[in-house]
Amino acid sequence: xxADLQRPKGTQDILPPESWRFDKMxxxxxxxARLYGFELLETPIFEQTQVFMRVGESTDIVQHERYSFIDxxxxxxxxxxxxxxxxxxxxxxxxMYNWPKPxxxxxxxxxxxxxxxxxxxxxxxTQFGAELYGSEDPGADSEIILLACRVVEQVGLTNPDxxxxxxxxxxxxxxxxxxxxxxxxxxxxxxxxxxQNRLEKNPLRLLDCKVDVAIRQTAPDLADYWCDDCKSHIExxxxxxxxxxxxxxxxxxxxRGLDYYTRTVFEVGHPSQGPNTALFGGGRxxxxxxxFEGPGAPAVGFGMGIERILSAVGDQFPPDEAPLIYVAxxxxxxxxxxxxxxxxxxxxxxxxxDLLDRSLKAQLREAGKKARLALIVGGRExxxxxxxxxxxxxxxxxxxxxxxxxxxxKDRLRDESQDTNGGSNL
RNA sequence: GUGGAUGUAGCUCAGCUGGUUAGAGCACCAGGUUGUGGCCCUGGGGGUCGGGGGUUCAAGUCCCCUCAUUCACCCCA
Numbered sequence: 001x002x003a004d005l006q007r008p009k010g011t012q013d014i015l016p017p018e019s020w021r022f023d024k025m026x027x028x029x030x031x032x033a034r035l036y037g038f039e040l041l042e043t044p045i046f047e048q049t050q051v052f053m054r055v056g057e058s059t060d061i062v063q064h065e066r067y068s069f070i071d072x073x074x075x076x077x078x079x080x081x082x083x084x085x086x087x088x089x090x091x092x093x094x095x096m097y098n099w100p101k102p103x104x105x106x107x108x109x110x111x112x113x114x115x116x117x118x119x120x121x122x123x124x125x126t127q128f129g130a131e132l133y134g135s136e137d138p139g140a141d142s143e144i145i146l147l148a149c150r151v152v153e154q155v156g157l158t159n160p161d162x163x164x165x166x167x168x169x170x171x172x173x174x175x176x177x178x179x180x181x182x183x184x185x186x187x188x189x190x191x192x193x194x195x196q197n198r199l200e201k202n203p204l205r206l207l208d209c210k211v212d213v214a215i216r217q218t219a220p221d222l223a224d225y226w227c228d229d230c231k232s233h234i235e236x237x238x239x240x241x242x243x244x245x246x247x248x249x250x251x252x253x254x255x256r257g258l259d260y261y262t263r264t265v266f267e268v269g270h271p272s273q274g275p276n277t278a279l280f281g282g283g284r285x286x287x288x289x290x291x292f293e294g295p296g297a298p299a300v301g302f303g304m305g306i307e308r309i310l311s312a313v314g315d316q317f318p319p320d321e322a323p324l325i326y327v328a329x330x331x332x333x334x335x336x337x338x339x340x341x342x343x344x345x346x347x348x349x350x351x352x353x354d355l356l357d358r359s360l361k362a363q364l365r366e367a368g369k370k371a372r373l374a375l376i377v378g379g380r381e382x383x384x385x386x387x388x389x390x391x392x393x394x395x396x397x398x399x400x401x402x403x404x405x406x407x408x409x410k411d412r413l414r415d416e417s418q419d420t421n422g423g424s425n426l
Numbered sequence: 427g428u429g430g431a432u433g434u435a436g437c438u439c440a441g442c443u444g445g446u447u448a449g450a451g452c453a454c455c456a457g458g459u460u461g462u463g464g465c466c467c468u469g470g471g472g473g474u475c476g477g478g479g480g481u482u483c484a485a486g487u488c489c490c491c492u493c494a495u496u497c498a499c500c501c502c503a
Contacts, residue, residue: 003476003493060501064427082503111503116427118497127503194500210499257502280503305503330461360461368463379461392463 010115010123020319021310022126026108028154029128029304036147038104038130043086045110049078054291055085055260065113067123079112082258083129083303084285091133092294101134104143120308129282131301133289138236141264141284141300145241145248148268148280148302152309156316157270157279162241163251164266166234167204168226170287176225177203183219190215204255221252230263237264260285264300273312280304323413326367327353328360330378337377340387347406349413368392373412375405 007013014022030040052062067079080086087105090096096103108128117123130147132140149160168176181203188196192211199206207216226234234250241248256265265283269276282302290296310317325344329337334357341353352371354363360376367374367390376388381399389405390397391412400408 006494009494065501113502115501116499117495118499121502125503129503197500205501278503303503308503328462359456361459361463362456364463366463371463374463376462388462390462395463397462 008123010117010121012122012124017319018310021317022306024317024319025155025306025310026128029108029151030106032151032154033106033130033147035150036104036143038106038147041087041090041105041107042109043080043083043090043107045112046077046079047086047089049076051089051292052078052081052085055088055258055288059257059259060115061113061257065115067112067114081113082111083107083109083127084131084258084260084288084301087129087131087301088285088288088299089292091131091297092289092292096133097289097295097297102140103133104130105133106130120305120311122307126306127303128306129301129303131299133297133299135300136286136298138233138240140298141233141237142240144282144300144302145237145266145268146244146246148282148304149246151304152268152270152279155309156313157272157309159247159271160279161269161271162246162248162266163254163268163276164234164238164248164264165251165254166222166226166230166263167255167261167265168222168230169262172225172227172230176220176222179220179225180204180206184215187215202257202259205257207253207255216253223250223252233263256281256283260288260291262286266302270312279308279312322350323373324371325349325351325373325375325409325413326363326371327351327375327377328363328367329354330360330376330382333378333382336382337375340375340377344406344409347410349406349409364390373409 033040049066049068052066055062061081065081067081068076069078070076087107091103091105106129109126110124111127112124114123115121128151130144132144145162145164149162152160167173181199184191184195184199184203184206188199190212191199192209195206195209195212198209206212207219209216223231238248238250251267254265254267256267261283263284263286265281267278267281269278273279280302282300284298284300286298287296288299325341327337327341327344334354337353338355341351344351354366356362364374372392374390374392376390381387385402386399387402387405388397389400389408389412398408
């Protein structure tokens with residue numbers, strides 16, 4: 001295919017069965033969130049560009065990774081690069097600050113960033129996230145962490161590795177920032193090029209440089225600069241999470257890229273993915289809603305990249321397979337087979353029939369690949385108001401009267417523990 | 427934005443130092459039974475060797491350019 005007709009760089013066609021794994025993942029995420037009483041919020045996949053500019057002056061995803069366009073009416077729009085800003089906008093615009101507190105919201109959908117694709121990183125990816133508005137209490141932070149961990153556990157990533165840090169508040173962070181800048185400025189010559197830029201742009205990010213690890217070891221620790229409120233806040237979050245039996249550890253070098261965070265930041269990885277990988281992350285952003293000209297409201301949330309999660313679980317997370325019935329037919333009975341299939345679907349039985357008018361042999365070959373049971377419509381049996389039913393689980397074949405058919409089929413499908421000497425491939 | 431790797435059938439890949447009509451496995455289709463799947467056997471459809479240019483009697487193979495894909499850094503989900 002010509003290059004200019006191909007899928008855009010960094011996007012993907014999600015083919016079956018992967019597409020069904022996505023669908024199952026979504027159901028699990030939403031169901032788990034409902035277990036905690038979260039509500040689902042849908043926002044547009046594009047917003048006015050200012051919505052994202054408000055929240056991330058110094059972050060790459062709003063600086064030079066934006067998919068922006070001017071529409072025919074001259075409005076500056078951007079495909080959303082992340083969920084939190086859009087939810088904050090919706091929160092203010094819809095007056096949700098007047099809703100009963102706390103307000104617990106989740107979202108699911110595509111996000112867009114124009115960056116160079118690599119393993120598990122796409123220009124369009126799917127994110128599931130939660131935002132909890134209206135509570136400053138450490139319990140809100142722990143609720144968010146617990147929900148996110150439960151979701152990944154539901155898909156098979158047990159014992160997630162939770163790392164947490166506090167980047168302080170408007171009162172104590174400036175002190176730390178100054179101490180950090182002083183420390184690194186004195187060693188400017190020893191820093192890598194990236195860190196010299198970070199020193200100007202976003203000093204906190206000096207801490208998670210992978211090159212200058214020796215320098216940061218003697219750098220000032222955030223913990224020594226926390227005010228009393230910030231200190232007791234993170235301690236309570238960690239205590240609360242631990243008390244439900246979920247390990248959590250402080251990572252003194254953990255700071256996150258988006259600059260709207262206050263106090264809590266966290267990332268969660270998994271042992272199967274290596275020591276410091278991030279499957280998802282989040283934090284607190286108490287000042288965000290105020291920047292949308294609404295009343296200030298404390299908030300905490302997480303965002304989870306679904307492609308990364310599914311890549312991490314691998315084949316351990318198969319899609320659900322409906323036990324399928326295939327209606328095969330003898331020559332001249334193709335129409336009858338489809339009518340039969342439709343009647344079985346009326347009984348909520350997943351059913352297919354041949355649409356190519358192929359030989360019985362070919363029909364059964366296809367049926368054997370995808371179905372649990374095959375029906376054969378036509379011939380002598382049809383004249384006696386019966387059909388042949390073949391069970392691929394054991395190779396047995398029965399002649400069943402039409403009026404008893406739905407009951408018979410449901411009975412066979414219910415019994416999962418058939419002997420399998422026939423070689424089912426389900 | 428920086429650096430590395432790779433492009434041969436739908437998929438995974440062979441194709442030695444350039445040498446006849448480019449192959450295999452899997453997948454797909456058909457036949458081996460007048461009305462029966464899997465396993466096995468036989469046959470079949472499918473390829474501008476990513477594209478363009480060059481060297482040569484001869485290029486999938488060598489050279490240049492280009493496009494695409496992929497991995498890492500930056501950043502992030």
